[in-house]
Amino acid sequence: MTTNRAPKITTPANLARRMSATTVITLSTAIALSMGACNAMRGGGGSGGSSTVVSDTTASIYKTNLRTRAYTYHDDNTADIYLTDLSDEQLTAFFEKNADWSQISGTLVHIHLFLDPKPGKTPIEPTAANASIRYAIVSRGQIGIYDGAGFMLPGQKPGKDTISGSFAAAPLRLTRATEGFNDPLTPARLDMSFDAQLDDLASPELQARLDALAAVAKPVREP
Secondary structure: HHHOOOOEEEEOOOOOHHOOOOOOEEOOOHHHHOOOOOHHHHHOOOOOOOEEEEEOOOEEEEEOOOOOEEEOOOOOOOOOEEEEOOOHHHHHOOOOOOOOOOOOOOEEEEEEEEEEEEEOOOOOOOOOOOOEEEEEEEEEEEEEEEEEEEEEEEOOOOOOOEEEEEEEEEEEEEEEEEEOOOOOOEEEEEEEEEEEEHHHHHHHHHHHHHHHHHHHHOOOOOO
């Protein structure tokens, strides 16, 4: 499988130039942690998967197309959705000891839907949220984990063969990062539209890889 091209990022200073040329990360610890209001509500999402993250304070914009998409559900209200533009080879590298990630760039996203809105019963307000978001950016081996929440407008109910949804201006903030990761985005807003296939095998594997990334990154202190 060919190596993915780095997601497009536009920033006043090129993010990649401020990354170290070579990053070797040992994942032994990470592996241990990871393995051990109207009818329009039902009209969100679309084919494929794309996201745009826009900084609230700078001119930085991060765009990516998320080609691999899977989800699993727990009940009629709850689902976990995973989206990534990383290849199978790159995802496997996250579990290799002493892996050199310096040539890996991409995105891995986890959406946890905890309330499926009911037409006519669930109010939509600017501060409302029915889903949490974990948005991981890998830039030449350096890791930034962004967390947030927003109102997911779903296209299908959890339990169907596919689920779709969208977010508009969902807030994100950097919460974990490796030492060399440069954050040109926080605070930021996420626009996203996606669909995902029901896949109970791929979903936990993608969750394990996201857990590995988060375990390597360290908590970020808020200014």
